[in-house]
Each structure stands twice: as structure tokens, then as C-alpha cells.
Amino acid sequence: MNLASPRNVQALPFDGPLFSICSLVNNDSQYDRMLASFARYGFSEEDTEFIFVDNRGGNTFEAYGGLNAMLAKARGRYIICCHQDVELIGDGAHELEARLDELTAKDPFWAIVGNAGAGPAGRAVRISDPYGDDQHVGTLPAVVHSLDENFLLLCRERLIGFSADLAGFHLYGTDACLQAELRGFTAYVIDFHLRHHSRGNADASYFECMRRLEDKYGRAFRSRRILTTFKPLYITANAWRARFWRFRKWQRMRQLRLRRKQGKA
């Protein structure tokens, strides 16, 4: 027998670079500016890999599918999904790692961070873009339930991905936040400053993506009875239905117990 010797998970090293930087590219000069700025601010060859989806000759991938394809191959501990039109202008690899270490100390269950989003405390933003230089909204790091897509960073070990049943170029940051929350993880806006050379683009396709995301999770969150090989499970967000199902379970248990007693008597 030719058996690989089993290894204790606690002795396994992390194998891969520190950062994977994934972008959908359809504009060489913007992407080159982005790459040059990452190199300038400390993302060196040793600890960074850059991966791209080539959309220069037309869209080979939309964002959800393209990013999922890149996540599947990315080997970095932290996977950055960013737009080709961002540019680092001061903060770099060193600052990013320090912010992430601080966040881990505060909340070891974070799975995603970004530089703009909204949460229970309202909007949280740290960015320079055509709407204003050096914007700083909210107390950072801030818990959020949605993130702008110009800059997203996913912790690879958390195994968060984008919905395979959604598509398009909008709201995949919000989708990823929802996915993280459903796994039991959190999302944050952190103080990592860069420039985004775009005003965003809220055209008709934005509202189409919004409708699809609302529809998808509306269906996904339906009440359901899950059969298993043993007892069925009941999952519902409806408090009355939950109460009714719990009552039915209790009723069945009581009948079972009664029948057992009668059998013995």
C-alpha cells in the first residue's frame, strides 16, 4: 500500500502568498496604473499574486462569475477583489496588514472588509473619489451589511464566495456580506485609503441587479421543512409558524410517549 501519511490540521502551514489581487480588466491603462500603484506601496512579488479576467475583447465573464472563478484559483491568505480604476495613494501593504491585525484582535470572526458601505450605524466610508478627497465617514472599523465593490478584501480561510445564481456588475459586495452573515461571519469598513477614479454607474442594469438580488434572497429565505434521514427540521423566520411547528412536534412526541405507555400496559 502506498499511503500518504495523515497530517494533524494544527501542524499544517498556510501555503500561499499574503495577497491575491483579482480584477476584471477591460482597460489596459487603468489596470496598469492600478498595478503600478500597488507595486509602489509595498505589494511586492514575494507576497502578492495578481489575477485578472480578460474582458478587453468583450465580456468573457460578468462580475459574480468572474470573481468566483478567480476566488477558486487565488492562493493568497487575503483575496482583494478591486476595480481596475482604483489607485493606491498613500496606504499600502504594511498599513493594510496592520488594520487587518487590529480587526482580528477586535473581532476574529470577520470575513470581508471594504472601504465603503453601510451598516447599523449608517454609512461608513474611507475613500478619495470624484465626490471628494480624503472622505472619512463613521467610526472605523465599522460593522456593515453592504460594501461598495471598488475594493473588497476576503479572508480566504473563511471560504466566502459570491452567489452562483446571480449575475451582472452590481451589488456583489452586498451579496458577499449576506453570504458572510449567513455563515456566521461579519463584514467591516476599515481605514484603508485609496483613490477610486469613478463616480459609480447606477444605470438601468443596477436596478435590474437589485431586483434579482431581492428576488433571490426572498426565495432563499422561505420557510421550509427539511427532510433528513432521521427527523425533519423546520426552518422559518415567521415567529407564528415557528410556534405552530414547535407545538406540532410536542404533540407528536406526546402521542408517541402515550402509545409507548399503552404498549407496556
Next chain:
Amino acid sequence: MNLASPRNVQALPFDGPLFSICSLVNNDSQYDRMLASFARYGFSEEDTEFIFVDNRGGNTFEAYGGLNAMLAKARGRYIICCHQDVELIGDGAHELEARLDELTAKDPFWAIVGNAGAGPAGRAVRISDPYGDDQHVGTLPAVVHSLDENFLLLCRERLIGFSADLAGFHLYGTDACLQAELRGFTAYVIDFHLRHHSRGNADASYFECMRRLEDKYGRAFRSRRILTTFKPLYITANAWRARFWRFRKWQRMRQLRLRRKQGKA
């Protein structure tokens, strides 16, 4: 500047063995029997890595946390999470790969498979265990919404994980099926035959895990308004609430349009 050259995602090779086989171990002789049977049926050193959580001196990890830790480190294309008390008795690496290729041809969006579960068509089982030899229930492969934990296989590229806010030794197969479904993927029972040397163990902790899973997803599936940096989203499984929110959105849009018209007049 020392810049790593960016790579097209479509040119990136898959990097890792074919199988990672992950188990929680607290019994050496059972685990040795399992390892020997995998080696006997074609899981060789070249294409398989074995990873374990060492629970021999007490539980260092429960199943959800331990399996998440192993998934984080596993490098295989297919990650098998199986009990230490399973034993291959005929089907091996070759048969498993063939079944998975067939499944991929039928449904490229599968993310998890197992050997026992239940779905829309009822129970689906392919196993030998103390309840019976060579059991074969249902038409396989069968779509399922729950899977028994004795043998689970996850496609690594799908990035499915177990809930970080659940714990214990039960129902993590059902949890993984739910997570896959929420991402837009499917789960199946396939015709891969092995022996499970256990009757299962539905003690009080089983019902505690069940209650926690129902509670967790009950909360996770609540209706919600998600603030973003642009427009808010509304997610609800409640058809009446969805209708009401859609009406309010339409109302606000109409008011906006009226105000714009008045501004122009």
C-alpha cells in the same frame, strides 16, 4: 518596482492533489482501518492528502469548527469529510471520480455530495451499515436538502463551508446543504458504496443541535432592509411584506418625479 506579472484566470492551473480526506479522530484503530481501506481502493499518495483533527486526548475541536479548520487548509480539488468509522469495501478513487464526472455533466452546479440524505423525492441512500448491507434507496444521483455526515464530499472551488455560529457533532451535513443552496449550488446523493460501522447516535445533543440549527436559520432568514451607499434593499420571504415594500418604493419614485416636474414648471 518589483511587480509580480498578472495572470489571466483562464490560464491558471489547478494546484493541489485530487482528494483531501478530512476526519475528526478519537480512535486510532478505527482511523487506521479507514486509512488502509482508502489506500486499498486507489487513493494513492500522489493524488490524496489525509488531514485529521486530533481528538484522542479530548475534544480539541467539535465538528463544525474542526471541519472548517481542515477545509481552510485542504488543497484537494475534492474535499472528503468522513467519519473515522467508515471503510471502503469495493468502490474506490476511480469509481468516485467517474460518478463525479457523470454528475458534473448532468448538473455543473453541484457543490456537495454524500451517500445518504433526503430531498424532494424522499430518502436517498447508498450504504452498508448495521441497519443493512448494500442499501440502495432512491434513483441516484438524487437531489437532496440534507446529507448524513458519515461521508460528505465538497468541491473546493465552490467555497462551501460550515456555519461558524453553530457547534456540535450533528447536522453539519444539513448545514452544508443549506449553505450550498444559499450560494445557488446543489447537493446530491451519489452511488458510492462504503460501509459505515455505526448506527448513528441520536442522543440529547442531537436534539440540541437541531434546535440551534432551526434557531440560527430562523434568525438568519428574517426580513430586513439593507442600507447601501446608494439605495436601500429589501429582502423578505413574506409575500405581503414584499408587495408593501414594492408599493412604497413606487410611491417614493412617483413623488420624486412629481417634485422634479414641479421644479421644472
